[in-house]
Amino acid sequence: MEFYDVFSGRFPKLHSMKNAHQHRSLDDVHESITVHQGKSKLKRLLSFFGPAYLISVGYMDPGNWATDLAGGSQFGYALLWVLLMSNLMALLLQSLCTRLGIVRGKDLAQCNREIYPKRMNFVLYILAELAIAACDLAEVLGMAIGLNLLFGIDILWGVLISFVDTFLLLYLQRLGMRKLELLIVGLITLIGICFFVEMFFARPQLDEVMQGFIPSLPNHAALYIAIGIIGATVMPHNLYLHSALVQTRKIERSTSAIRRAIKYNFLDSAIALQLAFFVNAAILILAASVFHKNGMHNVAELQDAYRLLGSTLGTDWAPKLFAVALILAGQSSTITGTLAGQIVMEGYLQLRISPFLRRLLTRLLAIVPAIVVIVLFGDKEVGQMLIFSQVLLSMQLAFAVIPLIHFVSDRAKMGEFAIGSYTRFFSWLIAAVIAVLNFQLVFSEVGRWLSQVEHVLLRVLIVGSALGLLLLLLMTFVYPWVLRRRAVRSDVHTSFEVLEFKAASSFRTILLALDFSRSDEKVISQVLQHSPSACKLVLIHVVESASVKYTGGTTEDLEAREDRRRLEQYATFLRDKNYVVTCALRYNDRINAIRICCEQYHADLLIVGSHGHTGFKDVIFGETVNKLRHAGKIPVLIAQ
Template identity: 85%
Template structure:
């Protein structure tokens, strides 16, 4: 774990994709296509399906216009994200860190992490339900199986950004094909479908469903993610290049989000044409939809395709959630952790609550957990949208790419609609919780949390305006003027960590460049034999004696080169042993050899070099 000393979002893939520079506009357009497809899967994740099913089964096609409106809102917000990332070269989390006070930033960070965990919970449950419906696997085992995709993401990230994007495009295509076939089975009436795009709300229940659809459609973590993903394209920082990048990314977003809209619309249309028309007005659970599709449409493929699409939607969405988690952690906290640990933490935050609820209450509460995840997402959405609008409206930072008055008006209108509708949804849910809770202390805590969120929302809106009245210089990094540069003193004691492999050649070759009259050498080797593992410390087995004799050969060679040499064996834990030796001998420099393996081999053979860099307080030279 370390603090990031760079200012690049998703540093490992930042500007890693070359943009086509030839005359072909089509090839140039293709080089920009990709980021929005990673965004689009968040708009068709399993959390959206329940609201689409409920809307279609209860009100037929009447709420199709709500889906269309949600999609247009999402397109505008995602285009603002691309503008922020391309023009300022920073993601939403980094911009928040620059503007808001530390405590507000921490609160915003916690909310963003909760949103990602809630989204991941919906994806885990969706995938588990899909596995249960298709193969009969118990929901609990399905939740645990979803843990395996942790390693799938790590593998895809190593292949590069374009390969990851291609994988997601493939999953989105398969989801679309599943629902295309479902439409063929359902055969909805086109005229009735078109009437659904005329705005209407049959009753108050329809209003509640409409709020749920909007809350489930626009995902807060996507706003963080998109502002970072657009920076994977390597573009020139000139006005024409930026303008061209904005245009192509808007096309990318328009196509990808329209695909997501068609998938969501297909779910609602399927529910309307199959369930609503047959008098089934209370179908909101994914399991109910699966069971009824086969009997109603008379095809065994209809429910199977539904389950397959559900699994694919859960799998694709979980990848983007992890990337978003990396962005918010690095942006808000300037803290980087290994991708494996980040993925494990994110997945555990989703799996542990799901497993606990299933063990305590059984499968019947899975639907309620899906709803709860959407409430958490709704609660966080306004806290991501409002800062985004502030940043792209800042003429000083955005220059000629600042949004105009009309776009600013519609952006703030959308922010108000989202804030009001989502807080209405949260209010209804909280009211329901309070009605079922008799504990006064718990009730006070829930009300206090709600009030605290409202105060935080107000501060999110007004603080940037207050800041403009009393401008303050913010710097992401330590001020350059505060840095003091001094010539480093010569190394007096150099510690060499030897492992008796070919890498020792590189370690010894490196140390030979230092003057024997100035520095002393300390050679150590960490014994990890079976005897040492058993005793937990010193051992006098055959391997230990052989290691000591081998270490003396190295010492004799270096003494022949006029160096002062000391040598010793250490035992059991490589990292702790080397760290303790550096302290014991007051070493000024540590030289270690690199094995050259990475990824899965690091997990199998152990990862020494990377951990050592953070464990010792002296310079580390890695001989490669």
Template identity: 80%
Template sequence: MKDAQQHRSLDDVHESVPVHQGKSKFKRLLSFFGPAYLISVGYMDPGNWATDLAGGSQFGYTLLWVLLMSNIMALLLQSLCTRLGIVRGKDLAQCNREIYPKRMNFVLYVLAELAIAACDLAEVLGMAIGLNLLFGIDILWGVLISFADTFLLLYLQRLGMRKLELFIVGLISLIGMCFLAEMFFAKPNLVEVVQGFVPTLPNTAALYIAIGIIGATVMPHNLYLHSALVQTRKIEKTPAAIKRALKYNFLDSTIALNIAFLVNAAILILAASVFHKNGMHDVAELQDAYRLLGTTLGSDWAPKLFAVALILAGQSSTITGTLAGQIVMEGYLRLRISPLLRRLLTRLLAIVPAVIVILVFGDKEVGQMLIFSQVLLSMQLAFAVIPLIHFVSDKEKMGAFAIGPVVKFFSWTIAAVIAVLNFQLVFEEVRGWLQALDNLAVQVLIVAAALGLLFLLIMTLVYPWVLKRKPTRLDVHSAFEELQFNAAASFRTILLALDFSKSDEKVISQALQFDPKDCSLVLVHIVESASVKYSGEHSNDLEAREDLARVEKYADFLATKGYDVRFELGFNNRVKAIKKSCEKYGVDLLVVGSHGHAGLKDIIFGETVNKLRHAVKIPVLIAQ
């Protein structure tokens, strides 16, 4: 448990949700509900819709059993993720870093990031298509508008994990209500719907669609995400508490993933009852489905509800993709970056390719980009599933909670089915690319990449069995034994940043803690008057003259206490001016006052302290 405490997954929300400790089982169950709903949105994202539409329009209700089988596979795999996160206290990325070699882990990290970018691409395109269908907004502008939701996740994360989960549940509920209304308009044949759950494959084309449905259902980033999200619950590390947590998380997963199954089934049933029934067997594009729904059902509400659900699906899925990106980056690279930067990078990796393709080829290639995103996801899935099964099978690490022979058999069977079907899907797509390309060098590059991925897959499977190595410590920070402690150096020159507010009292009080015989003081105040802002330079306006007189009063007071005091005014930019003064006087310590505001007020009034900490290369003392 020591490593888990030193490097916690989603550190800012780790064990932030208390579990109900009373006698009420229902309240205890509710306290565990939430993580699986964030996972479930990945199973109903816009990337799944095309395969569901194609399956329903071509083969009616025949492939409903494939959706059910995919859902059962997903439920087993997600339950393994919760087991790993709860028992080991580590997410999948952290466990990979512990077992696999450094270079191999880097490749696995790159593949995981590609999968997240591919998922985000599908969500960006889905939202853009939805905006286009509903409001007539150009696809390109819709893609750019989707960039705005970068800031939605940051706001939701500030509200706390439970509110984020509640927001996602709300979106899922709205999506479900949209398709419930669609079923009312479509009036499917219930007898034929039930018959669709009997396993059957009419032809090889149906097999290909079935592969696509399975490939688009299980999302690789969800495996990383779920193993981290379950750690947001604060549970005791006793066998009884862990067993109870596993049970409640399984119920959470069962309900959430069945909701996702019902949404996917509703899309397929809608396509079967509206398109297949009327002889429209080649509907796979989201835009085609939207246009045909209105003419076939004779209602304007049907296509509008379809577009609304599409926008909601894209919006909800993009949130989970960002969280997954944070997990894989911290787990594989031990690198934590600003949530805003993390979100911007994830979104740009999706938006830039989409914008380029739309500018070059136009809107007609949007459908192909959706397919391409699903192929990328398929390529990565096996690299997440295989290590997961290895880790939860390890009796040394999992103890009594390691999976048994029966679960292990079904897990490896599912892994084999997923690997074969996904590689079949990838093979078909790559073969199409090779046939369409005339450039031999590019063809060789594609084949070499495919062979490299195959070799990596074999290594992922074999390494934990044959080439075991000593686990790598997961500490984010240096080991205690590696640290060297020396006596603190004395501060010869101390700069006091003054803003003429109540915080100045605290800044001056901190300065008085130092012996006048050991240090000298530099007082700095930054003038930000209108004329300074306009000219960007020094000013001798009324405000600057009054500010200088006030700084002199501070200097005179400190001089009476025996301090050697110098003072000056800085102009315009607080951070740059204070940094310049620190360099000018060779300052050893910077003392600043806390501004006492956060959030929206930081945007309105400006935020100095945090920027200063990164701008200067000396200790910063924040007087609060």
């Protein structure tokens, strides 16, 4: 059945009109925050602040901590410059995302859908989903490890406890984007306070810290750690997310307003990413001043760092604050993963599902592998799972960066807001560095896997997958230039020119589904808008008493007799208004009974009432309406 969504008890709007805005990113919060228009520049600046803080948590999630600990414990402060460089790279890429979202009014996934072939887009979508699942895996494990360190909760139970935040996030999203941003700022502040106190305990030498910003690589092992730091810093899902989050601000579409929005969002990104840099640098400095100086050069596991902090610094507060920060980092990062999942699904597939189901799927993709590995191999493989999650993130990164640079460089689409030659040069340089370093990390892991696999078919599958990724990367890079001289395909909606608009024929037979609740008032009110001479009515009610459920057929119990009497009362009311009315009392299986009745009476329109349920009530009580939408081939009017 074709579904017509109706509001305020009015006649249904055209289906094409309902879909007119479904292409907007995060449609429920799109342009939901009004930018301050007064004279105060500070208030205007603050009204733009927020999206980058949701992005910044991805740069300090538990997946980054292992590389920071390894770099600090092995090489002291020597790799601080790598952290700074990767942070500057991230700032440039995130600024390109904000530019794309503000100017084009589309997120990265939607732009990819416009330009790349459908099959290629599907592969890019799968890679994006894998990256989000990998990031969520790191967050789940980080939170589970933090709970284990702080409270002694088993890792497996910690993973299961992290599932509870699915419901917490569902509630937070209902409060609005601004409150969600404030919550993230609060969590980041608490993480920063934890590490500020850690620095007070560690007391690093400032002059030695400053020397770490001078570029140097002590040996080849330092290069490998540097690759890991860069690979773990820039998160691919953040590129999709940021291009959508900036569209939550409602701005004028004038040149000056767009230019001002780009500037303020750059400031937002610069401040937020510097906070993320402080957290990552604090972890590395902590590892350098506590572990490296005391001859502990192989501390890369979060559990080892927790145990050694207390014994080295001589205070129980140091490991406890470390564990608290780990839990906060995992919890804050999980919010952005869900939003990114919603964006890539809607952008690539134009498929919208409920936030609850989206969060459930994302969390299950992270929890199920974690539980399987922990059950089969125990807690000792948790560290390897963290590394594996970072490898998956590295695989996806280049596939997000390269299209992004293509889009913001396209003067035909971006107009005067296309990036200049210098920015374009440094952007492609960063893309090349990221692609080379991350694929070096990926292929080193592939080599390790091949050395451990003896089965020929499995080795062929691993090598074939690696070569397929290289080919896909090449296509991602070349394809936009191939299309540069011809019109870009846009299949977000069917072309307006091919649409045929015809006057709809009047409804001859209207089926009214009644449940004898207050929603029947809305159903009857809708049909009263139709002329009695133009249509006939069929009133249907489905009896679902205990005896009907038991026998599976008709019954003449008290409930059935009362339902028949009530149905006749509705019919009498409508007959008094000159309508031709037929009553149809049916038994058991609401959906099938209504569908068969539509076919039996050749109904042109089905009207059902909405109870206005939301949240979990909609899942429990709204099943009839949801299933009726797809049960037949006639329009369905939901009276609200």
